Amino acid sequence: MPDEGDDRWDVFGADLAAPFLNNLNRQVSALDLQSELSLSRSQFELLRKDGYFSPTLSAAGHKPLWDIAQARSFINGLLRGAETVLIPRQQWVDLAKASQRSKIRPGQIVELIAEGRLTRIGKLESKNDYASILVHFEELESLLDRPDAPGMTIDAFARSVGLKPPQAGRLIKKGHTPATFARNPKTLAQQHYMQEKDVVAFKEHFVTLRELAILLGQSWQSLNATLRKSQVTAFSPDGLDYGLLYEWAALEENDIVRQPHRIKGSSHS
Known part of the structure; x- marks a missing residue:
C-alpha cells in the first residue's frame, strides 16, 4: 500500500472482482449496440426518448456505454412466444413500419407488447434482433384510440371474402359492385369503404370460390374442378382479373347451386 497522501490502491480477490470485470467486457458504445441489435439510429433515439435503452454506464466526461447482454435480454422478452414468419406479408410489419403507418412512436408499440396487450407477435426466421420483431398491424390498429372508420377498408374486405385487394379495388372502380x-x-383522405349495405349488395350478386366451397362443404380444389367441368368461368366481362369470383346467376344456371344457397350466400359473412 502507498503511504498516506499518495494515491491509494485497493486490492480485491480475483473471484470477488470477476463479476464486475466481466460486466465491463459486455459494455458497448451506442453504435455497436445498434449494429448488434439491427436497430436504426432513428429508432434508437425514439426509443431512448420513451425511456428504453438507457446506458448502464454514464458519467460526465465519459462516453456512455450499454450492457449488450441486458439489451439482448430485453429483445428476447419482446420475442417471447412469437410465431415464426418466413416472409412478412400483408399485415405482418416490423416495428419501424408499424410506427410509421400508425403514426405513433415505436416506444408505444413496445409498451403494448411488454404489457401483453399485443398478442400476435411474429419473428423473422433465423433472426433474433430488433429488426426481426413483427406485429400484426390490424391488431395494433384495433388497440389504438382511433375515430370510428366509416366501414371496412377495401383491403380488409378483400381478405374477408377471399380476394386480393387489387382485384376488389378493380371490381369497385369498374362499377361492378x-x-x-x-x-x-386518420389520414383525412377520401377513399372507398365497404359499408354493410355495400357488402350485402356484393354478396347478393357474387360469391368467391373460397366462400362457395365453405358454403357447399367442399374443398376449393374439388369445387374448382366441378366448375371447370361445367364450363362455369370466373367473372370477367371485360377480360380483367377479378379473382376467383362467380355470379350467383351463372352458378344457378349450371345447377352448381340452387336458390336457397343463393339466399344463404348473400348473407354469409
Whole structure:
C-alpha cells in the first residue's frame, strides 16, 4: 500500500472482482449496440426518448456505454412466444413500419407488447434482433384510440371474402359492385369503404370460390374442378382479373347451386 497522501490502491480477490470485470467486457458504445441489435439510429433515439435503452454506464466526461447482454435480454422478452414468419406479408410489419403507418412512436408499440396487450407477435426466421420483431398491424390498429372508420377498408374486405385487394379495388372502380366514398378518419383522405349495405349488395350478386366451397362443404380444389367441368368461368366481362369470383346467376344456371344457397350466400359473412 502507498503511504498516506499518495494515491491509494485497493486490492480485491480475483473471484470477488470477476463479476464486475466481466460486466465491463459486455459494455458497448451506442453504435455497436445498434449494429448488434439491427436497430436504426432513428429508432434508437425514439426509443431512448420513451425511456428504453438507457446506458448502464454514464458519467460526465465519459462516453456512455450499454450492457449488450441486458439489451439482448430485453429483445428476447419482446420475442417471447412469437410465431415464426418466413416472409412478412400483408399485415405482418416490423416495428419501424408499424410506427410509421400508425403514426405513433415505436416506444408505444413496445409498451403494448411488454404489457401483453399485443398478442400476435411474429419473428423473422433465423433472426433474433430488433429488426426481426413483427406485429400484426390490424391488431395494433384495433388497440389504438382511433375515430370510428366509416366501414371496412377495401383491403380488409378483400381478405374477408377471399380476394386480393387489387382485384376488389378493380371490381369497385369498374362499377361492378358498390362502395362508399368517405373520409379516412386518420389520414383525412377520401377513399372507398365497404359499408354493410355495400357488402350485402356484393354478396347478393357474387360469391368467391373460397366462400362457395365453405358454403357447399367442399374443398376449393374439388369445387374448382366441378366448375371447370361445367364450363362455369370466373367473372370477367371485360377480360380483367377479378379473382376467383362467380355470379350467383351463372352458378344457378349450371345447377352448381340452387336458390336457397343463393339466399344463404348473400348473407354469409
